Amino acid sequence: MILGYLIIILLVGGVVSMIAQRWSTTLCRIIALTAVLLDLSILINLFYLKAIAPERNWILEYSSGWITHFGISLHLAVDGLSLLLLLLTFFLGFLSILISWREINERVGFFHFNVLWTLAGITGVFISLDLFLFYFFWELMLVPMYLLIAIWGHENKIYAAYKFFLYTQASGLIMFIAILILYLIHGKNTGYYTFDYNQLLGTSLPLTTSMLLMLGFLTAFLVKLPVVPLHNWLPDAHSEAPTAGSLILAGLLLKTGAYGVIRFAVPLFPSASAIFATIGMILGVVGILYGAKLAFAQTDLKRLIAYTSVSHMGFVILGIYAFNEIAYQGVVMQILAHGISTGALFIIAGQLIERLHHRDIERMGGFWTPMPVMGGFAMVFCMASLGLPGLGNFIAEFLVLSGTYKANILMTCLASIGLVFATVYSLRIMQKIYFGRENSQKILPDLGIREKFIAVALIVAIFFLGLFPQPVIETAKPAFNNTLRINTGNAFIPNFKDLNKYISGINDSNNEFRDRILKK
Numbered sequence: 115m116i117l118g119y120l121i122i123i124l125l126v127g128g129v130v131s132m133i134a135q136r137w138s139t140t141l142c143r144i145i146a147l148t149a150v151l152l153d154l155s156i157l158i159n160l161f162y163l164k165a166i167a168p169e170r171n172w173i174l175e176y177s178s179g180w181i182t183h184f185g186i187s188l189h190l191a192v193d194g195l196s197l198l199l200l201l202l203t204f205f206l207g208f209l210s211i212l213i214s215w216r217e218i219n220e221r222v223g224f225f226h227f228n229v230l231w232t233l234a235g236i237t238g239v240f241i242s243l244d245l246f247l248f249y250f251f252w253e254l255m256l257v258p259m260y261l262l263i264a265i266w267g268h269e270n271k272i273y274a275a276y277k278f279f280l281y282t283q284a285s286g287l288i289m290f291i292a293i294l295i296l297y298l299i300h301g302k303n304t305g306y307y308t309f310d311y312n313q314l315l316g317t318s319l320p321l322t323t324s325m326l327l328m329l330g331f332l333t334a335f336l337v338k339l340p341v342v343p344l345h346n347w348l349p350d351a352h353s354e355a356p357t358a359g360s361l362i363l364a365g366l367l368l369k370t371g372a373y374g375v376i377r378f379a380v381p382l383f384p385s386a387s388a389i390f391a392t393i394g395m396i397l398g399v400v401g402i403l404y405g406a407k408l409a410f411a412q413t414d415l416k417r418l419i420a421y422t423s424v425s426h427m428g429f430v431i432l433g434i435y436a437f438n439e440i441a442y443q444g445v446v447m448q449i450l451a452h453g454i455s456t457g458a459l460f461i462i463a464g465q466l467i468e469r470l471h472h473r474d475i476e477r478m479g480g481f482w483t484p485m486p487v488m489g490g491f492a493m494v495f496c497m498a499s500l501g502l503p504g505l506g507n508f509i510a511e512f513l514v515l516s517g518t519y520k521a522n523i524l525m526t527c528l529a530s531i532g533l534v535f536a537t538v539y540s541l542r543i544m545q546k547i548y549f550g551r552e553n554s555q556k557i558l559p560d561l562g563i564r565e566k567f568i569a570v571a572l573i574v575a576i577f578f579l580g581l582f583p584q585p586v587i588e589t590a591k592p593a594f595n596n597t598l599r600i601n602t603g604n605a606f607i608p609n610f611k612d613l614n615k616y617i618s619g620i621n622d623s624n625n626e627f628r629d630r631i632l633k634k
Contacts (some may be wrong), residue, residue: 116160117176117190117241120153120200121234127152128230135223146211146226150233154204160197171592173197180247185297185308189244195376195446195593196240198586199369202453203240205575206365207233209568210358213461217357217468218266225266228258232362239370245293246309248378249286252334255367256282259359267354274354281347285337292330296382299323314382321385328383328390335379338371339427342401352420353473357464360416364423365457369449372430376445380434381597391435395518395525398432401425403528406535410542415466415473419459422499422539425532426452426507432529433514441517442594443587444510450586451506451579455498458572459543462492465565466547469558475543480552485560489548491569498576500540501533506579 127149134141160173175191192200210229218225231254238251256279264275293309300317301307308314319327337344352360380387405424412418426448433445465488466481467473482489498505501512511533519526561569579586 115176116156117174117192118188120156120237120241123149123152124230124234124237128227128234131230132223132227135221139219139222142223142226143211143215146230147208149230150204150208150211153237154201154208157197157200157204160192161201171596175243177243180244184246185301185306185310186246187244187308187310188247189310190241190247191243192241193593193596194589194591195373198446198450198590199240199373200237202369202450203233203236203366205571206361206453206457209457209461209571210361212564212568213361213464214356214358215564217464221265225262228261229358229362231258232262233366236362236366236370240373243311244309245297245311245314245378248311249290249293252286252289252370253283255370256286259362259367262359262362263351263355266356267359268356269354270350271354274350277347278351281337281344282334285334285344288330289334292327295323295330296327311378317382319383319385321389324383325386325389328379328386331374331379331382332390335371335374336397336431338374339368339431340371340424341397341428341431342404342424345401345405345424348424349417349420352423352460353414353416357461357467360460360464361457364419364460365453368423368427369453372427372434372445372449375431375434376442376594376597387435391437392522394435395432395522398428398430398435399525399528399532401428401431402532403428403535406532406539409539410535413474413476415463415475415478415543415547416460417473418475418539418543419456419463422459422536423452423456425536426456426499428532429511429514429529432518432525436514436518436521437598438517438520439591439595439598440513440520442598443590444513444515444517446590446594447506447513447579447583447586448510451498451510451576454572454575454579455495455505455507458491458495458569458576459499461568461572462488462495465561470556475546478547479550480548481558482548483552484558485548487561487566487569491561491573492548493544494573495576496540496544498580500537504577504580506576506583509580509583 127145131142131145134145172191172193177187177189180186180188211226214225235251235255238254239248242248242251260275260279263278264271267274296314296317297307297309299319300314303318340348352363355363402425405421405428409418409421409425412421429448430445433441433448463473498507501508515526515530518529
């Protein structure tokens, strides 16, 4: 039950933190920090298990009956991919509590309750191998994050919270319908009704049905990533959320969408994924270019950073549908590097808002002189955002583009333009805020000890990813190799050149649909 403890500790810690507010707000924060650090210590032990048994696909697995009459079980497991994502979850969760130490002064206990329950939902998403349980945790993330935005957000917090709720709830319900249909089809084919991931893999599906069910899953995952044109909720949610909410949104919630595509959408529906590959790559490129263009056009600092997330996560969807090992290595690196670099930029934005009480970069300027430490911190992560060699984002984007080049040269060339745009909006952040004419008459204090600790932790993490990527790649390698192996073991050709050979063995009843695809 060690995997169950990861979730239970966060849930109990949230409740105890809320109760402790009766006596001390500091006690609330200490309890929340302790809960996250306990989970982090358990995770370090799991890394030790990975080191002594590197050949195991599942480092740790637990399965027990829950609602057995309907085939629902408590099936939890961790492999290299989910292990890395859990490490990111607890690392950023720890920082989200630290960064809120002075920012949040109202209903402190309830705030930490919502933070820890959001982290619990994210943890459950990363370790659930029962689709019903996965959906349960998928929805568990929604309510506490909605409350974080609606209660502790900025001016238009209610609007942003409703928009976030409607987008994620509606797309989640579509995914749940797809899960139920897959459950019923598998039960009809085998006589065994189950939500277990391992049992549902390889379910025999007509190609049309497979495509529709895959789109049901993708609707939820692409909204969370987010992919253009399903991204409209993100800028509002990011700009209105408190700093901890923005950090969790950018660093963790977006990653649940990427994880869902890799773990569920592609392996469960390999034939449909092969056909969707070109569309997926186009969506990735559109996100890269469109997100970068909108980022450059913003004057609201948090909205600017939010649109950079749309651009950076475009590399994730592009790499996933390139269907080769090099691209998948880049996807894993991009997930981690984006979580750290963009999370750091939101922390910087939160620190500036705390000092200035506004987010308009046109009213900023010349902050390098009064705040050189913050300026240096910002410089590192602006350079990470544009892909400077030596930092994690460079490794991620280089691998994604290298892998995509093997699948589609045109998409690679178009995506590469996004690197130029990233340079433009990243340098604009530095120029507008830290250089140029000084627009503020306030005396602005530089980073304190707590803020410097957060900055150093993030800088160490992004440099580690940039200088020592191999441990991360080797940890995740069995997971993405399994995904590629499920999908015929030798990647896909997204331009359909080899689709005839692949489709021929899927289902004889799909001849008409197959012929129509091949004719195109």
